[in-house]
Amino acid sequence: MEFAFTEEQEELRAVVRAFLAQRSRSEQVRAGFAPATWAQLIEQMELTAVALPEAVGGAGASFVEAGVALEETGRALLPAPYLPTVVGATALASAPLLQERVVGGAVVALALDAREPARPVAVARAGAGDAPAAPTHLLDGTVPHVLDGALAQLLVVSATVDGEPALFAVEADAAGVTIAAQPTLDGTRGQATVTLDGAPALRLSAPGEGAAALERLAGVLWVALAIEAVGSADRCLAMTVDYLRERVQFGRVLGTFQALRHRCADLAAELEGARATAHYAAWAVDGAPAELAVVAPLANAVCTRMLLHVAGETIQLHGGIGFTWEHDAHLYFKRAKASELLYGTPLELRRLAARRSGILEPAVQAAA
């Protein structure tokens, strides 16, 4: 495998980081989604196009590039629907017209089961409405916890059809689609409840391949949240270290107290291990897809738990100021808990990864 980033990938990281340092500052994060910023992400940096094929106007790169961008949007807590869009785009291979719209800036949201994303949430029946492209089915179901759902133009929906799971695309403004925004604990990322009542849908996965397609989409989603968490944690630790370098108590800079230094070192070690895991997982999306079933839930469990730890310590190590609404620490702490609880908790995903690896089975022992 190729573990080190290429020069081009490092350049992408630098460009995105510099842009977000201007356009995703604290007050902008708190103000929420800014269409002008989203437009710049699309037009200037073509960020939603990175992992899409050149034939539809994409950059033809891999999910590693999307991962580089996600690490940066996580660092800046960018209040924009980048994560669901770039993840959802990976499910559109059979619909080049929809891929083209994503390249052009269409927002995608994922109407998946928020506890077990590989389990279908809606039910499909044959029938055709009037959109998109050539609709094939009608969907029924209620899907809570759809990230950035209120901003979506396109929905990628999991549904059961003829007894098997499948993926569908639904136009957010189609008849039979209701999207109700919900207030969230994590104020930096919106959620909506999507209700589908005979909503016209285009089947994305071929018959017999739906379970694998849904499983892969869940894997990419787990990886995306993992790598975003790494970016967020990196920012938290940097913020904390900066503060400890400046804050003086008892006539000393706080960063000289070994008790505090050692806690920061423990956070750094946990972060570095998680970062390596997330980078490996982002590479595996295209580089080793067969490993994704294990490495994706594993990376998500490791990275979201790590972020909660780092963000919690960020509050503690800042003392009273870290507990205020004014300071950014709580934004990261809330993001951390939401990322942990969505799409399977760390405990559930560790169990899932271990089960899939077979490590705990007696048969594996006999073979070893």
Next chain:
Amino acid sequence: MDLRHRPEDEAFRAEVRAWLHDHLVGDYAALDGAGGPGREHEGIEVRRAWERELGAAGWIGLGWPAEHGGRGATLLQQVIFHEEYAAAGAPGRVNHMGEQLLAPTLLAFGTDAQKARFLPGILSGEELWCQGYSEPDAGSDLAAVRTHARLRDGQWRIDGQKVWTSLAEHADWSFVVTRCEPGSERHKGLAYLLVPMRQPGIEIRPIVQITGTAEFSEVFFQDAVTDGDLCVGAPGEGWKVALGTLAFERGVATLGQQIGFERELRRVIATAHETGAIEEPALRDRLADAWVELRVLRYNALRTLAGDPTAAAGSASVAKLLWGPWHRRLGELAVDVRGVAATVAAGAPYDLSEDQALFLYTRADTIYAGSDEIQRNIIAERMLGLPRG
């Protein structure tokens, strides 16, 4: 570094595997991976013979340049060798101090004569080395060494004491950090000397550790001698040379070490099936966690080896801080899956099972080669840039 395996790397892997399959037989196979940290006292004579076998086949000094008798293997090939070695359950190496620590130091800082004198003995597996760094008052704080050396009549004469020297009674030579300028302090005035272990001026006393076995010793120097030209680097510059050695202490062997860890974890899981502990949800989760965290160790090692520029300074300390406590938790699991049965020793007076020994020995993993606390200091200072107190 590109970690994708090319055909020549797969051919190299096949070569290593085939050689191990053909040669890891009889007494060598019977050792079942004995040796290494925690088990350095086991099967010494067989392991010495095994080291010579490795040397004769050219498996020692894989990464050294060909002009010094090495094979010039790539980093990836060295990783492959260590992985296959651990996967085969080959014995713990008796001369990793010589091959992994001293030899790179000589290649970087040694004279031509020193290289010509010592590298062949390491390559053949004939001459074993031990490390003379720690002292009773210079453990984590290496710059506090007091053992001193004076050059008289073309010979260094050494007095003082070293401690925590593994394999001291089996080693032919030691690389010793000494103070060569009387009255010098801290990092100044040190000399890095190569000292023969078998001489009247050296006395070795084994240290019985919490496992009841002894793999470390105290080494007393009383007018011990070595030739005047066996100082690596200039006298007074020993700190630089010693730090160079420490930098070699971790590296390509890491991935092999992790394969050894996975063997241990699989053994603990197999035991959990035998005892029924695997059905206990809390223990089952701890076993799953151990596996998850072992994968994290692996990804972290791959990233470090790949030379990822985002892997900042201090990555060796991060790796130590991740694997030391991991191994300690595995030691706790090893006895927990046996439950109350683990409270009885395998034999009198204090003959411990492998699981009991793992439980006890792994307490050392967070102390030696820089304690966890030292690693945290290094990370805080070099990686995070926090000011010193």
